[in-house]
Structure formats: structure tokens, C-alpha cells
Amino acid sequence: MQLLFIHSDYIEYEAKEKTRVAEPISESSRNERVEEALVVFIAVEREDEKDARYVVEKASEEAISVFNKVNAERIVLYPYAHLSSELASPGRSIEILREMENELLSRGVEVKRAPFGWYKSFTLRCKGHPLSELSRKIKVREGAEAEEAEVEKKSKALEAEEKAESHFFFMDEKGNLIRTADFEFVEEQENLRKFFVYESEKRRAVDKIPPHVELMKRLEIADYESSSDPGNLRFYPKGKLIKTLLEDYVRNSVAEYGAAEVETPIMYSTEHPSLKDYLERFPARQYSMVGKVGKPDLFLRFSACFGQFLMGKDMSMSYKNLPLKIFELASSFRKEKRGELVGLRRLRKFTMPDMHTFCKDMGEALEEFKKQYELCMRVLEGIGFSSKDYEVAIRFTKEFYDDDANKRFIEELVRIAGKPVLIEMWDQRFFYFVLKFEFNFVDALEKASALSTVQIDVENAERYGIKYVDANGKENRPIILHCSPSGAIERCMYALLEKAYLDKEGGVLPMLPLWLSPTQLRIIPVAERHLEYVEGVLPLLTGIRVDVDDREETVSKKIRDAGREWIPYVAVVGNKEVEKKTLNVTIREESSDKKQKVEMDVSALKERIEEGLKNKPFWRLPVSYRLSERTKFVGG
RNA sequence: GCCGCUGUGGCUUAGAGGUAGAGCGGCUGAUUCGUAAUCAGCAGGUCGUGGGUUCAAAUCCCACCAGCGGCUCCA
DSSP, X not given: OEEEEEEEEEXXXXXXXXXXXXXXXXXGGGEEEEESEEEEEEEOBGGGGGGHHHHHHHHHHHHHHHHHHHTOSEEEEEEOGGGOSSBOOXXXXXXXXXXXXXXXXXXXXXXXXXXXXXXEEEEEXXXXXXXXXXXXXXXXXXXXXXXXXXXXXXXXXXXXXXXXXXXXXXXXXXXXXXXXXXXXXXXXXXXXXXXXXXXXXOOOOOOSOOHHHHHHHHTTXXXXXXXXXXXOOEEOXXXXXXXXHHHHHHHHHHHHHTOEEOOOOSEEETTOHHHHHHXXXXXXXXXXXXXXXXXXXXXXXXXXXXXXXXXXXXXXXXXXXXXXXXXXXXXXXXXXXXXXXXXXXXXXXXXXXXXXXEESSHHHHHHHHHHHHHHHHXXXXXXXXXXXXXXXXXXXXXXXXXXXXXXXXXXXXXXXXXXXXXXXXXXXXXXXXXXXXEEEEEOTTSOEEEEXXXXXXXXXXXXXXXXXXXXXXXXXXXXXXXXXXXXXXXXXXXXXXXXXXXXXXXXXOOOOOGGGOSOSEEEEESXXXXXXXXXXXXXXXXXXXXXXXXXXXXXXXXXXXXXXXXXXXXXXXXXXXXXXXXXXXXXXXXXXXXXXXXXXXXXXXXXXXXXXXXXXXXXXXXXXXXXXXXXXXXXX
16 A cells, blocks of 8 residues: 655645546535645555555554644545556455545544545645655555465365365276286386376475576577566577477467467456356466456466357357367466476466367267377477377376276277376366376476376366357257367477487487477588688578588587587588588487598488478578677577 | 575686685687687676675675575466
């Protein structure tokens, strides 16, 4: 609460015109003149709502203390919104002002309160003595927010979740459901074991900073931005390139699958009835913005669900259109707790490919579910993750699994995965889905995070009023599938970096997939006189991100730097190559610590690289192709 | 958010109450070099921010900010 005290000879005001939030007043109280008053201009702020009682008391104490010091005869409370940019809601503001009026009255002070929500003219004569102008800020005491959060009313879903119990199993490729205690891990199931431990037990401390955080900085991919809210990162040109390529790839894959791309708003009113349940369930997880006076507050979306459901509600769908798929590459915001944020793994602002499929019934939903399960595998494969790189979790309600056909369906999913998967069975449904799967990546610190996921949603069609017309002309609720084929784009980048790190630990030279490598081919002239030949070769290499290390450095130095940047193809050009019109190429994926050099002509190299880029998006190099002209974005 | 640890030029870091030092990177010059760091010189620091203790603070104390780990959480 912001307070401005003016000790006045008199104040005169007139309520001229109503604003939208005006309180009703009698005709006689429109005009007032008060002599010898301590005028208290007040802005009630948003945070005051958390502990109104305390704020009212504190503010009243302050007012009385000033009142006594200056020897005023009475107090005028004057609502003055312009003292703050973070106002409380009008309704609460009026209440708090009234409480303050009563508080002062009960302490024996003569009080007048100017009407709230009116455009008022006023004349004020300030006495001008040293204490006649003072301002105060009343802060909500420490801990009030936490208290508030705890008493926050819990939705039914949240209560149910607390009561819900779940049980873990493993299922092998033959469809045997095995109790976790009875499962024996073989060597290649080490990651499954780590994943299960992560899901079910406490972990011990690791005193390493996550490898990908170091890499994302060193490779000039992304970095923290301490001037923003934590978890909102900056991306350098190379990182933005990788991100754009991944986005394009996922977007293309989903379009090919038959989804229509849409765009929906990133912010929504907190007062929309369909959105309220979500907000109640995760009260502290929103970025919220205070609406202007008389307007509802807004929150930033944490997924594309709302936008697409609200769109779905207004569509007229026939059973003939189903299954209907819409997709969005959605910038999403989740105000994760401070300690949960890590590099590119867990962010507050991230990019979520989000596809929703409207299906006419559970049969169709399951059919689609399986197709999307396979879609997710293909998309991850395309990004650079084989099924060895992730662990499958399938989660469902007991009720779902009690059905024989469903049981066979789950077994089929495990067969497709081709290796044992983690099963979680809930004894009751506590959120909107009955069945979901995720593909989880296990990183160098043995932490698991979900990449792809599909969920079968049986609740939101009802909540949002989404319907389709069936063959009999009757309206029905569709079953909705939520699918993120790759998981968050940033998280894919995290997993790629962690995977490269793990490769390095295993003695393999770390690198990004060719199509994502910022520089795909680096040409290193031995001396300046070889540059001309190199420049002549460049026009033959269109469609490939090529750069030239034209710095005045030794060949050894340039080779080392290319290696540190994980460049997939490094070509050295000296007298021999100029003479024979070839390139001396080191192919990273075929090299170990000992360099493997191959003499190739330019067209052979081009063909080989193009083969590796097939069916993948391409963007040109975002920085100068000459290293001598390049700016460093990160030191070291 | 809570608990613990950390914070020194662009990067990595030495310094533990008494004049901030180095390597990399940068700049300048020399070197035109054949597969993981060519040589020399120069510039660059509010010691995360704000308070406090002290004759004196990077160093001790407090608060805040950011990062890391744990708890928690992951729609």
C-alpha cells in the first residue's frame, strides 16, 4: 500500500463523473470541504490482498502517528490510484479502504473518506511545514504469501491426486507385467534402471554442474540472462539456428502427419470459467499480469491447450472430419520454482510443439494414440535419438488396464518399443487423462526428463464445450489426444548436448547431428596464398554451411579450434590440394583421437554431406563465413 | 519457495584484514606455417549489488541478486 500524507489547511473535492468501478454515493456527499485535515492519498496494491488485515492495521497506525505529530484535527482518506502501478482489484480496494476508515474511527479519529472510482476535482492547501508532506509504503509481512498459498482452495482434482496411489511395474517385450522388485536388469538396461530410480527414489548429491550448461555456453548456443526472470534464456546465433532447425523439423513432421498449424494467444483472462480449474490446480505456477482497472487479470499460457480448446469449441466438427489434428509451436511459460530450473532442461519460458487430436470415441483415440506413439519415435529418430537413447514410460488407470482389449493394446506398445518399459498404474484417475506415455532421456547426472508424450484426455471436451455431430445428427463430446512429438525444443537441445557429453565420456568424439551443426564443413587454408583456391571452391558447396578459417594462425591451432567446435567435416588446403584440385578431409564421426584423413574431390565431399542432410531443414550460416570477421559472443 | 554451497577483466582462475596477479581470449607487431595451443608487446578489474564493522574490506557481518546441489515440483 502506498500512502502520501499532506497536512492541509483545507481540502475541497467534487466527484464529477463515474468510472467503471465507481462506488455508489449519495448526492449530498458529492461535494465536500474539510478544514484542518491530514489528507491521506492511498493506493491499495495487489500484494495487500494477501494480508489485508495486517496492511489496514499498519497503515492506520502510520496515519495516526503522523496525525498526532502534526496536530491535525481530522483525517481524509483519498483513494489515489496513480501512486502505484500494481493496484489491487477494485473490489478489494474498496473493502480495504472501508476497513481502514472503520479502524481509524474505532481509534477515535474523525474520518472522512472520498468516494472510490470517481473522477474528482480537488483543491488542496498544504501547510508547508517540515512534516506536512510525507509518504509511506506498507509492505505485507514476510510469509504472508506462503500462508495464503497454503489456504488456497484446492480443486477436486488436486485433492484426488493427493489420495491417488500409483504402482510401478516393468513390462517386457513379451507383455509380462513384472513387479519392480522382481525385475533383473541386464547390461543394456542400465538407463532403464536409472530412470526407475529417478522416478521412485531419492537421489544422492552430485557436485557437478550439468555438462550441457557448460556446453551451451562454450559452444555459443545459449546462456542465462540475469536481467530477466530466471529460466528465460538468451540464444546466440548458433543456438538460434539449431533451435530454428529443430522447430522446422518438428513442424514439417507434424504437417506431414496431417495436422493443421494454428496460432493462438499467449495470454488469457484468469476469469474464464474453463481456465479456472487449471489455475486453481497450479496457483503459483503462472506468470500473471494485473489487468487495468476494471479489466480482468491475465496469465501467460503454460501450454497451447487453452487456445486450441477455445478454438475447438467454436468449430463445427462432423464425425466425417475426425480424427482432426491441430498443431502449434507454442512459446509457453511456467513459473517453475527457483530451485527447479536448470539450463536448457527446465526453463520458465520454452517452446512446446503441441498437437491436439479430436477423436470420435475411445476406439479411434487408441488407434490414433498408437500412430502418434510411432510418430514420436520417428521424430526423435530424425532429431538424432535412437530408441537406445530414451526410456519409455506408459502410465494408465487400473480401470483402463482391467479391460482385456486395453491390456493387449499396452502390450502392443511395448512390443513396438522393442525393449522393457516402465509401467505406472494409478488406482484412480486424478487428472484429465486415462492413458499417457513419455519417452524419457537420462542424462549424465542420471536425471530423467520427458521428451515426447501423448495423453488421452477424457475431460476437457466437456469442460470447454467441444462437440462434434455424429452420423445420427446428434452432438457428442470428442476424446482429445495431447501430443508433443519431440517435447520442448530447448529440452531436445539439452538432450543432444548431454548425449554428446556422454559419448565423449565413452571415448567417442562428441558432436551434434550434421544437419544441426552450425558449421558443417570448415576449410582451413595452410597459408594465405591458398585462400584464392578456397574461395573458388565455395560456390560449388551451396546448400552446405561452410566456413573458412582465414585467421593468421598455425594449422595446428585451427585444427584444434575446429575440433573444439565439434565441426563434422574439416578440410585442409595446402599446395598439394591446390595442385590436385582436392580437399584433405577429416571426418569427425569416423575419427577417434587419432585423425583420419581422406583425400576427396569437392563434388564427392558435397555428395557425402548432402546425403547426410536429406529430408532435413536447412538454414544458411548466421555468421560470417570468414572466421577472421567473426564476433565472439562468449569468451574463452 | 525452503536448506546448503558459490560469485574476482569477455572466459578460466590466484589472492583468506594492509598497493588485485596470471593463463586463455582481444588489440599491435613479427611469423605464412601440413593436422589438438608460434613468439613478443599492449590494453582491459565498481572483486555480483547495497549496507555495516574497521585506521584499512575482494577478504569479516547483514540483506538482496544470480548460479550450483538437495528438498519439492514437472499441467
